[in-house]
Amino acid sequence: MATPSDPTSWEANAAARRQKKGPPFKFLVPLVYAPILPLIRLSLRRNPVLRDRLFIGVLVGAFAHGAYLVYPFSPSIWPCLGAV
Secondary structure, eight states, rough: OTTTHHHHHHHHHHHHHHHOSSSOOOHHTTTEEEHHHHHHHTTTTTOHHHHHHHHHHHHHHHHHHHHHHHSSOOTTOOGGGOOO
């Protein structure tokens, strides 16, 4: 049983109180770039080179954002990034 002076229970309570109250913007980003993909395809029909490059660029950004959300980027897991 944890005593009131136990630092682990105090840290857990402090972490629970510090939670942000706003929306998690990192999870709302797909709501921005998902409608952009069809708009790129429709609006740039006359310029297929720019259309394809822009479409692929947005897809690469979307997959990079997904990888950022799925995999924790920390120096202990990715030693090649080094301690920043």
